[in-house]
Amino acid sequence: MGPPRAHAATRRRGTRPDLRNLSLLIVLAALVLVGALTTPEQFLSLQNLQLVLTQASVIGVVTVGVTFVIIGGGIDLSVGAMVALATVWATTVATQQYGLGGILLSALLVGLGCGLVNGLLVSFGGMVPFIATLAMLASARGLALQISAGRTQIVDVQPVLELGQRDAYVLGVPPIVLVFAAVTVIGWLVLHRTTFGRRTVAVGGNPEAARLAGIDVRRQRLLLYLLSGLCCGIAAFLLIVLTGSGQNTNGNLYELDAIAAAIIGGTLLSGGRGTITGSVLGVLVFTTITNLFALNNLETAVQQIAKGAIIVAAVLIQRKGRTS
Amino acid sequence: MTEHAHHTPTTRRGILFGAAAVSAGALLTACTSNESNDRAATSDDQQTGGLDDKPGKHVTIGFAGPQADHGWLNAINVNAKSRARRYKDVTLEVTEGSNDTAQQIGQIETLINKKVDVLVILPADGKALTQVGLKAMRAGIPVVNLDRVFASPQAYRCWIGGDNYGMGLNAGHYIGEQLKDKKHATVVELAGIDNLELTRQRTKGFDDALKNYPHIEKVGRQAAEFTVESGQSKMAGLLQAHPSFDALWNHDDDQGVGAERAIKQAGRDGFLMVGGAGSRKAMDTIKAGNSVLKATVLYPPTMSASAIDLARALAQGKGIGGMAELEIPASLTLYSAVVTKDNVDDHLPTGFH
Numbered sequence: 001m002g003p004p005r006a007h008a009a010t011r012r013r014g015t016r017p018d019l020r021n022l023s024l025l026i027v028l029a030a031l032v033l034v035g036a037l038t039t040p041e042q043f044l045s046l047q048n049l050q051l052v053l054t055q056a057s058v059i060g061v062v063t064v065g066v067t068f069v070i071i072g073g074g075i076d077l078s079v080g081a082m083v084a085l086a087t088v089w090a091t092t093v094a095t096q097q098y099g100l101g102g103i104l105l106s107a108l109l110v111g112l113g114c115g116l117v118n119g120l121l122v123s124f125g126g127m128v129p130f131i132a133t134l135a136m137l138a139s140a141r142g143l144a145l146q147i148s149a150g151r152t153q154i155v156d157v158q159p160v161l162e163l164g165q166r167d168a169y170v171l172g173v174p175p176i177v178l179v180f181a182a183v184t185v186i187g188w189l190v191l192h193r194t195t196f197g198r199r200t201v202a203v204g205g206n207p208e209a210a211r212l213a214g215i216d217v218r219r220q221r222l223l224l225y226l227l228s229g230l231c232c233g234i235a236a237f238l239l240i241v242l243t244g245s246g247q248n249t250n251g252n253l254y255e256l257d258a259i260a261a262a263i264i265g266g267t268l269l270s271g272g273r274g275t276i277t278g279s280v281l282g283v284l285v286f287t288t289i290t291n292l293f294a295l296n297n298l299e300t301a302v303q304q305i306a307k308g309a310i311i312v313a314a315v316l317i318q319r320k321g322r323t324s
Numbered sequence: 325m326t327e328h329a330h331h332t333p334t335t336r337r338g339i340l341f342g343a344a345a346v347s348a349g350a351l352l353t354a355c356t357s358n359e360s361n362d363r364a365a366t367s368d369d370q371q372t373g374g375l376d377d378k379p380g381k382h383v384t385i386g387f388a389g390p391q392a393d394h395g396w397l398n399a400i401n402v403n404a405k406s407r408a409r410r411y412k413d414v415t416l417e418v419t420e421g422s423n424d425t426a427q428q429i430g431q432i433e434t435l436i437n438k439k440v441d442v443l444v445i446l447p448a449d450g451k452a453l454t455q456v457g458l459k460a461m462r463a464g465i466p467v468v469n470l471d472r473v474f475a476s477p478q479a480y481r482c483w484i485g486g487d488n489y490g491m492g493l494n495a496g497h498y499i500g501e502q503l504k505d506k507k508h509a510t511v512v513e514l515a516g517i518d519n520l521e522l523t524r525q526r527t528k529g530f531d532d533a534l535k536n537y538p539h540i541e542k543v544g545r546q547a548a549e550f551t552v553e554s555g556q557s558k559m560a561g562l563l564q565a566h567p568s569f570d571a572l573w574n575h576d577d578d579q580g581v582g583a584e585r586a587i588k589q590a591g592r593d594g595f596l597m598v599g600g601a602g603s604r605k606a607m608d609t610i611k612a613g614n615s616v617l618k619a620t621v622l623y624p625p626t627m628s629a630s631a632i633d634l635a636r637a638l639a640q641g642k643g644i645g646g647m648a649e650l651e652i653p654a655s656l657t658l659y660s661a662v663v664t665k666d667n668v669d670d671h672l673p674t675g676f677h
Binding site (some may be wrong): 039045048051145150151152166239242247248251252290295297 | 589
């Protein structure tokens with residue numbers, strides 16, 4: 001027997017995701033206004049826009065994958081650890097010999113490999129997603145630590161490093177941001193315009209009904225964890241480009257940030273509902289907050305308090321938007 | 325007897341590894357150093373320190389450190405192990421590193437039960453591990469407390485560690501001297517993990533040093549997390565917030581890798597950067613002289629090798645050569661030297677990866 005899904009039936013159908021995203025847009029606009037008022041010259045500059053989007057990209061790609069998993073009724077706590085393992089694996093000296101292609105491919109393969117294990121444990125091992133991915137969190141972090149021996153693995157492959165430099169910007173857009181945009185668009189198309197997307201929503205909303213409707217629930221769940229792993233592989237590559245290194249501490253607390261961004265973006269934690277645009281807006285809200293803090297030179301303690309307050313505000317506004 | 329039999333394979337393997345490490349080290353020195361071999365030999369001798377190198381009675385040292393998830397902590401483990409291997413009369417019992425206080429307490433209790441002669445402990449949290457330090461001392465096992473200090477002096481026989489306040493102080497003085505000809509100068513600070521005592525000490529030392537230079541103003545401070553990723557991200561924010569400044573004090577060379585990356589990505593220069601800890605990468609960069617990084621303030625991971633020296637001396641009842649006293653000191657604070665292009669060659673052998 002799966003977790004109770006009684007609320008799925010009673011949940012309001014036809015809720016307007018646009019309205020929910022609208023409330024997030026209001027929060028984002030408010031943050032932009034604060035930024036424009038406090039540090040007008042820095043905040044509204046092109047450079048800062050590039051910075052905010054670049055910083056949103058790595059966690060953004062992870063969040064797109066996590067959104068799929070949560071909509072499908074699961075959870076993935078291992079995303080940060082998978083990113084760490086992928087960056088460490090892809091930056092080992094042996095891998096660096098194969099250049100950009102070797103680094104990219106190994107990052108993607110590690111992500112996919114971990115995702116496959118998660119998926120098999122949940123779908124065919126009958127494990128609760130929380131536990132299966134928690135186990136992956138622990139072992140992937142451990143493996144990353146062992147491979148790197150706690151060292152920072154510096155990347156010595158010029159084409160990889162150049163991707164993060166200003167010269168590589170396409171019409172003012174950093175390549176890292178382009179990848180994030182592509183993942184967002186593809187994620188949106190897959191979720192809202194394909195059978196795969198409809199199946200994901202069905203499996204998350206009511207797995208029993210989905211099974212009766214002829215959907216292979218186990219296969220669908222396996223694919224969702226694979227997708228999350230793949231996103232982590234992509235994110236790991238972006239992180240390598242961004243920092244020029246691989247480290248076992250990479251992706252620290254990504255799982256919380258990604259899940260929080262998805263929930264703020266209107267994804268139901270119990271599955272069956274969510275949007276890619278909402279999740280991406282959630283990520284942008286977080287990143288803009290961090291940027292505002294840095295620009296205004298706020299202390300760490302104040303930052304943490306303010307972040308908590310803004311999360312609460314965002315969710316309250318959202319709830320208001322839903323009931324009105 | 326059984327204990328001895330138990331140790332034999334470890335020792336043999338130890339010697340093999342030791343030989344491998346020494347030859348690898350020699351190879352590395354040969355490859356990377358332009359200096360003559362005499363120089364390498366000299367620096368090696370310096371590292372041996374003034375302690376009595378003559379073999380004494382056999383000593384088993386228990387070593388309990390935190391999880392090596394950071395370059396500096398990894399260097400701590402490596403230094404302790406390789407130093408112990410150099411002594412034929414020393415057996416090192418190492419527990420697996422852990423950041424979990426309860427787990428580390430358990431590991432130390434195991435070492436106490438094994439009746440090691442001396443304990444070297446780098447606690448994940450000094451205050452939280454005080455009780456187990458006391459327990460060891462009461463069981464008659466002297467404790468060498470490494471770096472993060474226990475809450476009670478009764479919990480250790482000898483403390484050896486770095487000087488976080490001194491790091492900030494020396495970084496501040498170096499920056500002050502470099503900018504002394506400027507009428508009005510500004511500095512920014514990229515701190516480490518803000519809820520650690522050591523981060524607050526590094527900042528306090530820095531601020532105190534800057535008080536000697538009234539024309540220098542600290543205009544920005546952000547805390548990172550000792551990781552490359554956080555260093556990149558927080559530095560990018562600092563650079564955006566401050567379109568120009570004259571100097572940057574970065575608490576940690578690991579996060580400095582990320583900070584330097586952010587600086588390059590933003591295409592910024594025109595300021596000098598001072599790092600902290602003393603990684604090999606930072607020293608190589610300082611030596612090459614082609615980046616904003618001009619200096620790093622040491623927090624030497626060789627302190628674990630010195631801790632092994634002290635533990636051995638303690639168990640063998642020796643003092644420190646060159647000092648009049650018959651016993652080893654109760655505490656030793658290492659100096660936070662500033663490594664610049666001028667003296668980088670001297671310090672290169674201690675740079676950690």
